Amino acid sequence: MQYLPNIIFAILLTVAIGYFAKNVKKLIRNIKLGQDVDVSNNKKERFKNMAMIALGQSKMVKRPIAGILHIIVYVGFIIINIEVLEIIIDGLFGTHRAFSGIGPIYGVLIGIFEILAFLVFVAVVIFWIRRNVMKLSRFWKSEMTTWPKNDGNFILYFEMVLMTLFLVMNATDVSFQNMNNGNVISQFIAPLFSGMPESTLHIIERAAWWLHIAGILIFLNYLYFSKHLHIILAFPNTYYGSLKPKGAFNNLESVTKEVKMMMDPNADPFAAPPEGAEAAMPAKFGASDVQDLNWVQLLSAYTCTECGRCTSACPANLTGKKLSPRKIMMDTRDRLEEVGKNIDANNGEFKDDGKQLLGDYITNEELWACTTCNACVEECPVSINPLSIILEMRRYLVMEQSAAPVELNNMMTNIENNGAPWPYNQMDRLNWKDE
Amino acid sequence: MTVKTMAEFMAEGKQPEILFWVGSAGSYDDRAKKITKAFVKILNKANVDFAVLGTEESNTGDVAKRAGNEFLFQMQALMNIEVLNAYEVKKIVTCDPHSYNCLKNEYPSLGGNYNVLHHTQFIQQLIKEGRLTLQGNLYKGKRITFHDPCYLGRANNEFDAPRQVLKNTNAEIIEMKRHKQTALCCGAGGAQMFKEPEKGDKDINVLRTEDALETKPNIIATGCPYCNTMMTDGVKAKEKEAEISVLDIAELIANSEEL
Numbered sequence: 001m002q003y004l005p006n007i008i009f010a011i012l013l014t015v016a017i018g019y020f021a022k023n024v025k026k027l028i029r030n031i032k033l034g035q036d037v038d039v040s041n042n043k044k045e046r047f048k049n050m051a052m053i054a055l056g057q058s059k060m061v062k063r064p065i066a067g068i069l070h071i072i073v074y075v076g077f078i079i080i081n082i083e084v085l086e087i088i089i090d091g092l093f094g095t096h097r098a099f100s101g102i103g104p105i106y107g108v109l110i111g112i113f114e115i116l117a118f119l120v121f122v123a124v125v126i127f128w129i130r131r132n133v134m135k136l137s138r139f140w141k142s143e144m145t146t147w148p149k150n151d152g153n154f155i156l157y158f159e160m161v162l163m164t165l166f167l168v169m170n171a172t173d174v175s176f177q178n179m180n181n182g183n184v185i186s187q188f189i190a191p192l193f194s195g196m197p198e199s200t201l202h203i204i205e206r207a208a209w210w211l212h213i214a215g216i217l218i219f220l221n222y223l224y225f226s227k228h229l230h231i232i233l234a235f236p237n238t239y240y241g242s243l244k245p246k247g248a249f250n251n252l253e254s255v256t257k258e259v260k261m262m263m264d265p266n267a268d269p270f271a272a273p274p275e276g277a278e279a280a281m282p283a284k285f286g287a288s289d290v291q292d293l294n295w296v297q298l299l300s301a302y303t304c305t306e307c308g309r310c311t312s313a314c315p316a317n318l319t320g321k322k323l324s325p326r327k328i329m330m331d332t333r334d335r336l337e338e339v340g341k342n343i344d345a346n347n348g349e350f351k352d353d354g355k356q357l358l359g360d361y362i363t364n365e366e367l368w369a370c371t372t373c374n375a376c377v378e379e380c381p382v383s384i385n386p387l388s389i390i391l392e393m394r395r396y397l398v399m400e401q402s403a404a405p406v407e408l409n410n411m412m413t414n415i416e417n418n419g420a421p422w423p424y425n426q427m428d429r430l431n432w433k434d435e
Numbered sequence: 436m437t438v439k440t441m442a443e444f445m446a447e448g449k450q451p452e453i454l455f456w457v458g459s460a461g462s463y464d465d466r467a468k469k470i471t472k473a474f475v476k477i478l479n480k481a482n483v484d485f486a487v488l489g490t491e492e493s494n495t496g497d498v499a500k501r502a503g504n505e506f507l508f509q510m511q512a513l514m515n516i517e518v519l520n521a522y523e524v525k526k527i528v529t530c531d532p533h534s535y536n537c538l539k540n541e542y543p544s545l546g547g548n549y550n551v552l553h554h555t556q557f558i559q560q561l562i563k564e565g566r567l568t569l570q571g572n573l574y575k576g577k578r579i580t581f582h583d584p585c586y587l588g589r590a591n592n593e594f595d596a597p598r599q600v601l602k603n604t605n606a607e608i609i610e611m612k613r614h615k616q617t618a619l620c621c622g623a624g625g626a627q628m629f630k631e632p633e634k635g636d637k638d639i640n641v642l643r644t645e646d647a648l649e650t651k652p653n654i655i656a657t658g659c660p661y662c663n664t665m666m667t668d669g670v671k672a673k674e675k676e677a678e679i680s681v682l683d684i685a686e687l688i689a690n691s692e693e694l
Contacts (some may be wrong), residue, residue: 430438
């Protein structure tokens with residue numbers, strides 16, 4: 001029976017990691033529903049971007065208050081995870097503070113963990129206040145109700161509880177307190193438990209230990225369902241982020257082929273397409289659903305942590321239009337999840353559900369409000385490009401549905417007819433020099 | 436005004452130093468034409484050998500692309516590239532950041548490879564190389580705020596050239612709260628110039644004009660014909676057109692040097 005805790009711990013760990021792995025597989029499968037895109041170039045520059053933007057948080061600090069608080073939570077998260085390693089070893093082998101044998105440096109380490117845990121707690125409380133008391137407007141937009149709103153707060157509560165449990169665990173660990181090395185913060189919590197018999201303290205310490213690790217494992221599995229996936233996906237997303245100037249929009253190769261054929265005076269308009277050409281044609285131009293987007297765009301949808309910096313900088317949103325770049329990403333993820341569930345329910349094959357990203361999630365009104373100014377792309381701390389999705393959907397509206405606003409159709413007809421967006425004669429193009 | 440076309444250069448068996456891409460706004464829009472002419476005056480003052488395509492120039496297709504019409508964009512691009520390559524054009528300068536972005540970033544993969552500069556970048560080069568000396572004092576003591584065009588600034592990371600050129604007017608340059616990377620769009624981009632805005636509680640150009648007005652400027656400087664229109668309309672909406680003028684950097688330099 002003495003091994004019961006070890007066995008329970010091992011089961012808990014296996015189940016938690018197993019379930020997480022299962023969801024990660026699903027996540028990868030869903031992302032791969034996207035179109036292929038070649039992002040294999042410039043590995044060096046890509047690593048540099050990842051190191052600067054994700055690891056180095058270079059874009060987070062563009063907004064200093066949120067940026068510095070975020071760095072505290074981020075550094076705390078990474079460093080305190082060393083402690084989790086010890087917890088896992090203790091749990092599996094029934095040891096107590098397995099690393100304490102490394103000498104006085106252990107105290108230094110735990111001391112750092114405690115300080116970080118305290119700072120993380122404070123930072124998270126400030127985050128909560130910014131969301132719920134100060135009501136920063138970007139957290140109160142129309143897409144931030146129900147689940148997205150709760151999700152944001154749940155994460156903060158999770159972190160508060162985990163940090164508290166960690167500190168309580170240390171505070172009620174009598175031998176650790178007696179050692180008096182590393183209990184930088186917990187020594188001030190310990191007096192709260194003074195007067196309790198050692199056996200009670202032990203129970204509290206054990207409870208805190210178990211709840212702490214259970215909490216971490218639950219949190220790990222919460223990720224897949226939450227905007228908090230960014231703690232993992234920020235890395236691949238910044239790696240695969242665009243390396244071109246923001247103004248450079250991709251040129252559709254499928255269109256190039258058609259236009260070149262159209263403009264080729266030697267092309268035979270009645271020629272039968274060469275063998276296999278039919279299959280090589282894209283199913284459609286632009287995107288009306290998630291499968292039409294490329295996989296980096298889908299990865300980005302899962303990466304978005306709904307901070308709303310994009311939306312708070314969007315000129316359309318700032319002037320009361322319906323467009324919110326954050327909502328574009330959230331809609332893409334929601335629809336992708338829906339498609340994924342559809343595939344799960346239909347033995348691995350997608351059954352048409354009569355829905356799509358365009359119309360059922362994102363409206364034409366939102367798409368046409370975009371000025372393509374790149375403010376959202378500039379703002380994103382993890383290299384997400386909502387504008388690229390907006391453009392793909394506009395392409396679908398225009399090239400597949402001819403559904404551009406009437407004024408834009410006029411503008412385009414003018415360009416086609418006389419090479420200018422207004423109905424002026426091409427022959428008058430140089431008139432300005434004599435006026 | 437001496438403006439020669441590429442065809443004329445070719446007839447003489449010569450190649451100009453630069454091709455001035457006038458763009459649709461610069462060719463047809465009454466307000467933008469003034470910017471075009473101001474820039475030509477600067478080119479003439481610096482003795483730059485330049486040509487235009489004239490009637491052989493056609494819309495870059497930029498606005499069609501951003502509206503989602505990739506077909507139209509590529510048709511325009513391929514037609515223009517054919518003309519540009521036939522004239523063996525190497526270096527292009529334009530007053531329109533949208534044309535600049537499109538020619539520089541979106542033409543290469545379709546076969547059009549040129550060294551493309553925004554006019555503020557080219558003017559800065561002329562000053563650096565000593566080909567253009569500016570000493571005008573017309574704007575001395577005036578307060579000027581510069582509105583970054585999205586397609587020059589954020590889209591292509593050029594924030595310095597327009598500011599460096601503006602310094603030569605000896606005016607006081609005051610930055611808006613949102614400037615450079617965080618500059619707010621004027622509201623014209625993404626084909627918005629050619630349509631009514633979606634329903635909202637304000638027009639973007641009015642919001643951006645408010646940004647500018649906070650700096651208490653005498654002049655709002657622009658580097659894009661569309662921004663110029665939007666900011667001019669914004670100033671009118673705020674009933675400030677009597678006190679505040681909206682001028683392109685090329686116009687400011689031309690005026691200041693009494694060209």
